[in-house]
Amino acid sequence: MMTAFDAGLGVLLVLAAVRVVATSDVRAAASGFLAYGMILALAWVRLESVDVALTEIAVGSGLTTIVILRAIAHVPSPPSSSTAGAKAAVGLLCACVTLGLSAVILGLPEPASSIAADVAMNMPATGLGNPITGVLMVFRALDTVLETIVVLLALIGVWALVPQERLAGRPATPGTGRSPEPVVFLARALVPIGLVVGAYQVWAGADVPGGKFQGAAVLAAMGLLLMMAGIVKAPAATDVKLRALLLVGPILFLAVGIAGWPLAGSFLGYPPGFEKPVIIVVEIASTISIGLALVMLVLGPPGRASS
Amino acid sequence: MPDLASLVTVPALLASVFFFIAGSVGLVRMPDTLTRIHALTKADNIALGLLVVALLPQVGSIADAAKIVAVWIVVQISSGAAAQLMGEVALAERDAASSGPDQRGMAGGRDA
Incomplete structure (x- = not known):
C-alpha cells in the first residue's frame, strides 16, 4: 500500500518538475515550482525527514516562490521562453547531474556508512x-x-x-x-x-x-x-x-x-x-x-x- | 471499538475524496476565474471538513485531535481570504477589460 503511494508520489514529483521546465509562461512555472515544493516536502515526510520537509515548505518552496513571483513582476519584460538550444543544453546538463547522482546513490555500499x-x-x-x-x-x-x-x-x-x-x-x-x-x-x-x-x-x-x-x-x-x-x-x-x-x-x-x-x-x-x-x-x-x-x-x- | 471508528472514517473519507475530485474538476472545467475559485473553495472546504471528520475518530489523544482541528481552522481562514483576494483581482481585471476598450476607443477589444 505504502509502496504504491510512494510510487505515485515519485511520478507526481517528476510530472511537477517537467511542468515547471516545459511551460513557457513564467508565472505558471513559478506556481508549478510551488506545487513541486509541496510534493517534495511530502516525499521528505515519507523519508521520515520531517525537519527537511518543514524547511522545504517554508523556505525552499514558500519564500522562494514569493521572491520569484516578485522578480517576475519587476523584470520589465519577462525573459521570453529561452531558445530551444539553450533549453536543450540546460536539460542535458540537468540530466547529467541526475544520472551522476543516481549512479552515486546506487553505488553506495550496503549498508551505507553512517x-x-x-x-x-x-x-x-x-x-x-x-x-x-x-x-x-x-x-x-x-x-x-x-x-x-x-x-x-x-x-x-x-x-x-x-x-x-x-x-x-x-x-x-x-x-x-x-x-x-x-x-x-x-x-x-x-x-x-x-x-x-x-x-x-x-x-x-x-x-x-x-x-x-x-x-x-x-x-x-x-x-x-x-x-x-x-x-x-x-x-x-x-x-x-x-x-x-x-x-x-x-x-x-x-x-x-x-x-x-x-x-x-x-x-x-x-x-x-x-x-x-x-x-x-x-x-x-x-x-x-x-x-x-x-x-x-x-x-x-x-x-x-x-x- | 475500531469498527465503530471505521464506521465514521470510511464514509467520511470517501465523501471527502469525492468532493476533492469535484473541486479539482471544477477548477479545470469552469469557464472563468471567478467560477473556478467558486468551485475550488466550496468543494474543497466541504472535502477538508469531511477529512477532519474522518480523521478525528482515528487519533489517539485529545491533543492530536486539537491539532487536526487547528489545522482545519487555519486552512479555513487562509483559503477563504486567498479566495476573496483572487476574486477581487479577477473582478478588477474583468472590469478593466470591459471598460478599457470603450474608454480608449480601441477597436477589437475583448468583450467580457
Missing part, C-alpha cells in the same frame, strides 16, 4: 532530544554558523543592487498601494496564530522536528503579512535597529564559538553543563536575525516604495 550511531551515542552530552538539532548546533555547528552568515550575505547582495542614495528608502511591500480587505483580515486573524506556531517551532526544535530556520520562516511570513496589510511599515535598509538585529544571531553564534576555546577547549565548544541554555539562546538570536533577513530578502532592493 555516523548516526555516533550521533545517537553522544546525544546525551548535548542535553537535546532532537538529533537533527544536535547535529546542526553541536556536531556540525560550524556549518550552521556559516549558514546564518550566508543568509546575511545574500541580503547584502540584494541591497548592493541599488545605488547608495536609494539605500535609505523603504523597500516596496508586495501588492499595490492600497491593502485589500482580505489581506487586512488575514493579518488580524492569522498573525497571532503564526507567531505562536513560529515561536513554538523554535522552542520545540530542541526535542522534536523544528528549529530556527523553520520558525524564522513562519515568523517572517507573519511580518510580511503585517506589512502587506499596512499595519507595519517595511524598515529602511539603513535602519540601525534593523541592522543590529540582523547581526545579533551571527555575532552571538561566533562569540559563543570563540568563547569555546577558553571554556571548552575548542572553537564552537559549549561550556560543559550549560550546553542546552547556550544553544537555546543562540537559536533564539539566530531566529531573530534569519527571520528579519528573510523578510528583507523577500521585500527586495530598498528604495522602491512608490509613496
Whole structure:
C-alpha cells in the first residue's frame, strides 16, 4: 500500500518538475515550482525527514516562490521562453547531474556508512532530544554558523543592487498601494496564530522536528503579512535597529564559538553543563536575525516604495 | 471499538475524496476565474471538513485531535481570504477589460 503511494508520489514529483521546465509562461512555472515544493516536502515526510520537509515548505518552496513571483513582476519584460538550444543544453546538463547522482546513490555500499550511531551515542552530552538539532548546533555547528552568515550575505547582495542614495528608502511591500480587505483580515486573524506556531517551532526544535530556520520562516511570513496589510511599515535598509538585529544571531553564534576555546577547549565548544541554555539562546538570536533577513530578502532592493 | 471508528472514517473519507475530485474538476472545467475559485473553495472546504471528520475518530489523544482541528481552522481562514483576494483581482481585471476598450476607443477589444 505504502509502496504504491510512494510510487505515485515519485511520478507526481517528476510530472511537477517537467511542468515547471516545459511551460513557457513564467508565472505558471513559478506556481508549478510551488506545487513541486509541496510534493517534495511530502516525499521528505515519507523519508521520515520531517525537519527537511518543514524547511522545504517554508523556505525552499514558500519564500522562494514569493521572491520569484516578485522578480517576475519587476523584470520589465519577462525573459521570453529561452531558445530551444539553450533549453536543450540546460536539460542535458540537468540530466547529467541526475544520472551522476543516481549512479552515486546506487553505488553506495550496503549498508551505507553512517555516523548516526555516533550521533545517537553522544546525544546525551548535548542535553537535546532532537538529533537533527544536535547535529546542526553541536556536531556540525560550524556549518550552521556559516549558514546564518550566508543568509546575511545574500541580503547584502540584494541591497548592493541599488545605488547608495536609494539605500535609505523603504523597500516596496508586495501588492499595490492600497491593502485589500482580505489581506487586512488575514493579518488580524492569522498573525497571532503564526507567531505562536513560529515561536513554538523554535522552542520545540530542541526535542522534536523544528528549529530556527523553520520558525524564522513562519515568523517572517507573519511580518510580511503585517506589512502587506499596512499595519507595519517595511524598515529602511539603513535602519540601525534593523541592522543590529540582523547581526545579533551571527555575532552571538561566533562569540559563543570563540568563547569555546577558553571554556571548552575548542572553537564552537559549549561550556560543559550549560550546553542546552547556550544553544537555546543562540537559536533564539539566530531566529531573530534569519527571520528579519528573510523578510528583507523577500521585500527586495530598498528604495522602491512608490509613496 | 475500531469498527465503530471505521464506521465514521470510511464514509467520511470517501465523501471527502469525492468532493476533492469535484473541486479539482471544477477548477479545470469552469469557464472563468471567478467560477473556478467558486468551485475550488466550496468543494474543497466541504472535502477538508469531511477529512477532519474522518480523521478525528482515528487519533489517539485529545491533543492530536486539537491539532487536526487547528489545522482545519487555519486552512479555513487562509483559503477563504486567498479566495476573496483572487476574486477581487479577477473582478478588477474583468472590469478593466470591459471598460478599457470603450474608454480608449480601441477597436477589437475583448468583450467580457
